[in-house]
Amino acid sequence: MKEAISDIVWELGNQKDIISTDPDDLHAHGYSSWSTVNPDELPVAVAYPRNTEQVATIVRVCHRHRVPVVAYSGGTSLEGNFSAPYGGVSIDFAFMNNILQVNKADMDVVVQPSVGWQDLNTELAKQGTGLFFPVDPGPTAKIGGMIGTNCSGTNAVRYGTMKDWVINLTVVLSDGQVIKTRRRPRKSSAGYNLNSLFVGSEGTLGIVTEATLKLAVVPEETSVAVVNFPSIRHAASAAASVMQAAIPVQCLEIMDEVQMKVVNLSGFTAPRVWVEKPTLFFKFAGTKASVQEHIKLVEKITAANKGGNFEFAKDEKEQKLLWSARKESLWSMLALRKEGEDVWSTDVAVPFSRLADIIEVSKKEMDELGLFASILGHIGDGNFHESIMYNKENEAERAKVEACVKNMVRLAIEMEGTCTGEHGVGWGKKESLLWEVGSETVGVMAAIKKSLDPHWILNPGKIMDVPWERKDSHHDG
Amino acid sequence: MKEAISDIVWELGNQKDIISTDPDDLHAHGYSSWSTVNPDELPVAVAYPRNTEQVATIVRVCHRHRVPVVAYSGGTSLEGNFSAPYGGVSIDFAFMNNILQVNKADMDVVVQPSVGWQDLNTELAKQGTGLFFPVDPGPTAKIGGMIGTNCSGTNAVRYGTMKDWVINLTVVLSDGQVIKTRRRPRKSSAGYNLNSLFVGSEGTLGIVTEATLKLAVVPEETSVAVVNFPSIRHAASAAASVMQAAIPVQCLEIMDEVQMKVVNLSGFTAPRVWVEKPTLFFKFAGTKASVQEHIKLVEKITAANKGGNFEFAKDEKEQKLLWSARKESLWSMLALRKEGEDVWSTDVAVPFSRLADIIEVSKKEMDELGLFASILGHIGDGNFHESIMYNKENEAERAKVEACVKNMVRLAIEMEGTCTGEHGVGWGKKESLLWEVGSETVGVMAAIKKSLDPHWILNPGKIMDVPWERKDSHHDG
Incomplete structure (x- = not known):
C-alpha cells in the first residue's frame, strides 16, 4: 500500500495536500461515532483530489497495486458505509465542492460530490432561481454520499429519493477509466439505467465525481403543523388516511413521545413546549389556496383519528425551528x-x-x-x-x-419490508440484506460487482462480503 | 434449435399449446408493421408458458442449447424490441395475464407480464379501490413490455416513468434460476437497485415473470382542455412557463398542425372540429378547488404566449374521446x-x-x-x-x-438529449445509443450483460450488438 501512495504522489506531480497520512485524518476517515458499526482497520492514506482526472489517476494507481479505494464526502452515514475494513485509500472530495452549472431554464444543476444539499439550496435561493433540490437527508450530508446510499429524508413522500433526481453521473471505474452515464435529458429509455445502478451502490461499482441533478420549483407557500395522538396506532392510522386520500403533503413525519421529549429537552423551539405524545409533523406546500385546502382536509382526517388540535408554526422562523427540531433529532439525541x-x-x-x-x-x-x-x-x-x-x-x-x-x-x-429504507447496507447490514433478498439475489449483485470491479478494490466489504471471506461464511447457506 | 424445442416439450410433460411453430405465429412474433425496423430472421418457435416455473424450464433448456430467448407481451414496441434477429424461442406471456393481488391499503398490485395497463385500471375501478396505475403508453401495451422499455406516456410529467412504479420483480435469469429483486417496501436502500436495472433492459438481462407495482390515488376531479398557438415556438414557450411555475398538471402534450388534422380526419371527436394549428393539450387533475386554480393559472400563461382561448371537453365522454384522440394518434396516422x-x-x-x-x-x-x-x-x-x-x-x-x-x-x-425518451433502443437504435453515450459507456452495459448472460441468449442483438458481430463493426471506433 505504501508503494501505491508514493506512486500516487509521483503521478500527480508531487502536488501539496493531495495525500495525508496524518493519524487523526486516518481516524476521521475510518471511524464514525454515530455509526452502528466500526471495523478495526483504518485507511492507510487520505487523498484530496481537485478534479476528475486526479481521481482517475488515484484509482488507476490503486488498481495497479490492488489497493482498496473508498469514497468520502459528508461522512454522515450510519452503517459504516465509508469505513475501511481492508485499509486502502480514502478519497475525500473536500476540494471538489463546486456547483459547476445552474441551468435555470432546464431546471437542473451540475455539481461535484462535496456540495452539501443545504449549501446547494442556499446558493439556488441566492441566485434567485426559484428552484431547489428536494432530497433532504441529515443536514450535513453531501451529494456524493447521498448518491452512494440512495438517501432520502422528510421530502421523500412528495419528491421521491435520490435516484429520482439524477440526470447523469460522471464515474471513475475501477481501472481508472472515466465514463458519463447519460447526457442531459430529463427522461430517457436509452440502454441500461446506469444512473440507478450507481445510485445506492455505495461506491462499490465506481467513484462518482460529478452529477447532474434535477431541481424542483420552490412552492409559493409553506406551512408546518403538528398534531398529537393518544397512541402510535392512532397516528399511523391518520397518516394512512392522508396518503389514501392523495393529499399531496410535502412531508408526513411521525415522532413518538420520547422523541418529542428530546425536542423539548434540546430547547430548539423554546419557549414553545410540545405535548409529549405520539405526534405527526406535517409540512404543507403549494399555492396559497391549495395549502389552505390541504390543511382543512388533513384536519378532518386527524380529528377522526382522535388527533389533538393542529398546532401551527406561527411564522417562517418557527417553521424553520420546528422542522430543524425534526431534522436534527438524531443530533439532539446524541447531544443528550x-x-x-x-x-x-x-x-x-x-x-x-x-x-x-x-x-x-x-x-x-x-x-x-x-x-x-x-x-x-x-x-x-x-x-x-x-x-x-x-x-x-x-x-x-x-x-x-x-x-x-x-x-x-x-x-x-x-412483514415484506426492507432492512433499510434510506441508510444503506454498508458494513453493518450485510447479513440483513441476505435475510431480505436471499443469497441468489445477492449473487446477482455480486456478479455485477465482479463485472465492473474484478479485483474488488472499490469499497470492499460493503453491501456484500468480499469473495475471499465469503467461502466459509453464512453465504454458503 | 429443433432439439431445444423437443426438449422443452419433453420437460414440460408434453402439455398442449405450450409450443407453436405455426408460420403465422412465428411471423407475428418476429415482425411488426409499426416498427421502424424488422430484421430478416424470425423465431423458430413461440412458447406459451402458464407460470414462472415453466418459463424457468424453457430458459434452462435454451441455456443448455445456447438458443436465444425473446420475451413478448403486447407487441406494440416500435424499434424491433421483440424481433428475433438470431432466431430462437419467443416467449409469449399470453396465458400469464392475471392480476395476482390487489393490496389496497398498501396501494400496490401484483401482476403477471401480459396484464394490459388499461385492463388493470378497468379492474381497479371495478373493485372500487379508488386507485389506478398511472403509466400510460400505447393503449394495448402490457406490463411485461412496459418494464422492458421503461415506457412512459402522457402522465409521465406528473407521475414519472415505469421505473418509478416498480416495487419488486420476479426474474428468470439466463440459466433458468429464479430471483426476486426485493420484498414489498415502497422505499429501500438495500443493495443494488436491481429493479431499475431490469426495467429498461428489454429482456436482455432476465425475463420478468411477475411484478409488484405501486398505485396512485384516482384524482377527485379531472378536466381536459386544448389551446392553439400561432407557432410551435409559442406553444413550447407556454409549456416551459407552466413547468417553471410548478403547476402540477397531469399531462402537458403538444401536437403540431398536421397531427391536429389527423385528429379531425380520424373523426374521433366528431362533430367537434379542432383548429389545425400547433396545440397544447392539458389534463388537469386534483381536488375540485385545485383544478379550478390550476386552470386559471395556466390560462394566464397561455394567453401571455398568444394562445387562443381554452376549449374544454364539455363532459366526461368528450374528455375521454379527446384524450383518446391524443393517445391513438399513431394509430390514427396508421389508419390513414x-x-x-x-x-x-x-x-x-x-x-x-x-x-x-x-x-x-x-x-x-x-x-x-x-x-x-x-x-x-x-x-x-x-x-x-x-x-x-x-x-x-x-x-x-x-x-x-x-x-x-x-x-x-x-x-x-x-443538444445534450437522448436518442429515445420512452421507446427504447431495441434493434433499431443501437448506433444512436453509441453516438449518445459513447463506446466506453456501452462497454459498461456490455460487461453487465455478460455477467448475467454469459452466453448472450437473452434477446441478443438488442440495445447493443452481440459480441461476435462487434469485432469488425463501428464499435471499434
Missing part, C-alpha cells in the same frame, strides 16, 4: 448522551399497512431494554428509525441492543 | 395509410430549453421531404415523437426518411 454513551440508530421500511404493527412491537421491545430509546420516521413511506442510547463498553448491554435491533429488522423483513 | 405506405415513428428527448429549437428544425427538415409528417410529444418532459408516412418499397424514399430521422436523433444528442 452522557459520558461513555452511544446511540444505535437504524432504519427499516415496511408496506404501509404494517407500519403501526411493527412500531408497536418494536416500541415494546425497546421499552423492555430499560434504555432511553425513541422512534421517528417518514411514515408516508412506511420508513422509520429507531434510536437507542446505550453504553458501548458494556458488552452485555451492547449485545442486548444489537439483538433488539436485529429483531426489528427481521420483523420488518417478515 | 394508403396501400404500400408505412409510418416511421421515432422519439427523442432534449433538455427543456432546447425543445422549441429542435422541433422547429425537425419540422423544416420533415417538410422538405415532401411527405405527410407530424410531430407530437410529451412536452413537459422534453420528449417528442416524429411520424413520417412513406413507402417502404421505394428504396430512395426509405433512405431519405431514414436520413431525416437519424439527423433528428443526432441533433437531439448534440
Whole structure:
C-alpha cells in the first residue's frame, strides 16, 4: 500500500495536500461515532483530489497495486458505509465542492460530490432561481454520499429519493477509466439505467465525481403543523388516511413521545413546549389556496383519528425551528448522551399497512431494554428509525441492543419490508440484506460487482462480503 | 434449435399449446408493421408458458442449447424490441395475464407480464379501490413490455416513468434460476437497485415473470382542455412557463398542425372540429378547488404566449374521446395509410430549453421531404415523437426518411438529449445509443450483460450488438 501512495504522489506531480497520512485524518476517515458499526482497520492514506482526472489517476494507481479505494464526502452515514475494513485509500472530495452549472431554464444543476444539499439550496435561493433540490437527508450530508446510499429524508413522500433526481453521473471505474452515464435529458429509455445502478451502490461499482441533478420549483407557500395522538396506532392510522386520500403533503413525519421529549429537552423551539405524545409533523406546500385546502382536509382526517388540535408554526422562523427540531433529532439525541454513551440508530421500511404493527412491537421491545430509546420516521413511506442510547463498553448491554435491533429488522423483513429504507447496507447490514433478498439475489449483485470491479478494490466489504471471506461464511447457506 | 424445442416439450410433460411453430405465429412474433425496423430472421418457435416455473424450464433448456430467448407481451414496441434477429424461442406471456393481488391499503398490485395497463385500471375501478396505475403508453401495451422499455406516456410529467412504479420483480435469469429483486417496501436502500436495472433492459438481462407495482390515488376531479398557438415556438414557450411555475398538471402534450388534422380526419371527436394549428393539450387533475386554480393559472400563461382561448371537453365522454384522440394518434396516422405506405415513428428527448429549437428544425427538415409528417410529444418532459408516412418499397424514399430521422436523433444528442425518451433502443437504435453515450459507456452495459448472460441468449442483438458481430463493426471506433 505504501508503494501505491508514493506512486500516487509521483503521478500527480508531487502536488501539496493531495495525500495525508496524518493519524487523526486516518481516524476521521475510518471511524464514525454515530455509526452502528466500526471495523478495526483504518485507511492507510487520505487523498484530496481537485478534479476528475486526479481521481482517475488515484484509482488507476490503486488498481495497479490492488489497493482498496473508498469514497468520502459528508461522512454522515450510519452503517459504516465509508469505513475501511481492508485499509486502502480514502478519497475525500473536500476540494471538489463546486456547483459547476445552474441551468435555470432546464431546471437542473451540475455539481461535484462535496456540495452539501443545504449549501446547494442556499446558493439556488441566492441566485434567485426559484428552484431547489428536494432530497433532504441529515443536514450535513453531501451529494456524493447521498448518491452512494440512495438517501432520502422528510421530502421523500412528495419528491421521491435520490435516484429520482439524477440526470447523469460522471464515474471513475475501477481501472481508472472515466465514463458519463447519460447526457442531459430529463427522461430517457436509452440502454441500461446506469444512473440507478450507481445510485445506492455505495461506491462499490465506481467513484462518482460529478452529477447532474434535477431541481424542483420552490412552492409559493409553506406551512408546518403538528398534531398529537393518544397512541402510535392512532397516528399511523391518520397518516394512512392522508396518503389514501392523495393529499399531496410535502412531508408526513411521525415522532413518538420520547422523541418529542428530546425536542423539548434540546430547547430548539423554546419557549414553545410540545405535548409529549405520539405526534405527526406535517409540512404543507403549494399555492396559497391549495395549502389552505390541504390543511382543512388533513384536519378532518386527524380529528377522526382522535388527533389533538393542529398546532401551527406561527411564522417562517418557527417553521424553520420546528422542522430543524425534526431534522436534527438524531443530533439532539446524541447531544443528550452522557459520558461513555452511544446511540444505535437504524432504519427499516415496511408496506404501509404494517407500519403501526411493527412500531408497536418494536416500541415494546425497546421499552423492555430499560434504555432511553425513541422512534421517528417518514411514515408516508412506511420508513422509520429507531434510536437507542446505550453504553458501548458494556458488552452485555451492547449485545442486548444489537439483538433488539436485529429483531426489528427481521420483523420488518417478515412483514415484506426492507432492512433499510434510506441508510444503506454498508458494513453493518450485510447479513440483513441476505435475510431480505436471499443469497441468489445477492449473487446477482455480486456478479455485477465482479463485472465492473474484478479485483474488488472499490469499497470492499460493503453491501456484500468480499469473495475471499465469503467461502466459509453464512453465504454458503 | 429443433432439439431445444423437443426438449422443452419433453420437460414440460408434453402439455398442449405450450409450443407453436405455426408460420403465422412465428411471423407475428418476429415482425411488426409499426416498427421502424424488422430484421430478416424470425423465431423458430413461440412458447406459451402458464407460470414462472415453466418459463424457468424453457430458459434452462435454451441455456443448455445456447438458443436465444425473446420475451413478448403486447407487441406494440416500435424499434424491433421483440424481433428475433438470431432466431430462437419467443416467449409469449399470453396465458400469464392475471392480476395476482390487489393490496389496497398498501396501494400496490401484483401482476403477471401480459396484464394490459388499461385492463388493470378497468379492474381497479371495478373493485372500487379508488386507485389506478398511472403509466400510460400505447393503449394495448402490457406490463411485461412496459418494464422492458421503461415506457412512459402522457402522465409521465406528473407521475414519472415505469421505473418509478416498480416495487419488486420476479426474474428468470439466463440459466433458468429464479430471483426476486426485493420484498414489498415502497422505499429501500438495500443493495443494488436491481429493479431499475431490469426495467429498461428489454429482456436482455432476465425475463420478468411477475411484478409488484405501486398505485396512485384516482384524482377527485379531472378536466381536459386544448389551446392553439400561432407557432410551435409559442406553444413550447407556454409549456416551459407552466413547468417553471410548478403547476402540477397531469399531462402537458403538444401536437403540431398536421397531427391536429389527423385528429379531425380520424373523426374521433366528431362533430367537434379542432383548429389545425400547433396545440397544447392539458389534463388537469386534483381536488375540485385545485383544478379550478390550476386552470386559471395556466390560462394566464397561455394567453401571455398568444394562445387562443381554452376549449374544454364539455363532459366526461368528450374528455375521454379527446384524450383518446391524443393517445391513438399513431394509430390514427396508421389508419390513414394508403396501400404500400408505412409510418416511421421515432422519439427523442432534449433538455427543456432546447425543445422549441429542435422541433422547429425537425419540422423544416420533415417538410422538405415532401411527405405527410407530424410531430407530437410529451412536452413537459422534453420528449417528442416524429411520424413520417412513406413507402417502404421505394428504396430512395426509405433512405431519405431514414436520413431525416437519424439527423433528428443526432441533433437531439448534440443538444445534450437522448436518442429515445420512452421507446427504447431495441434493434433499431443501437448506433444512436453509441453516438449518445459513447463506446466506453456501452462497454459498461456490455460487461453487465455478460455477467448475467454469459452466453448472450437473452434477446441478443438488442440495445447493443452481440459480441461476435462487434469485432469488425463501428464499435471499434
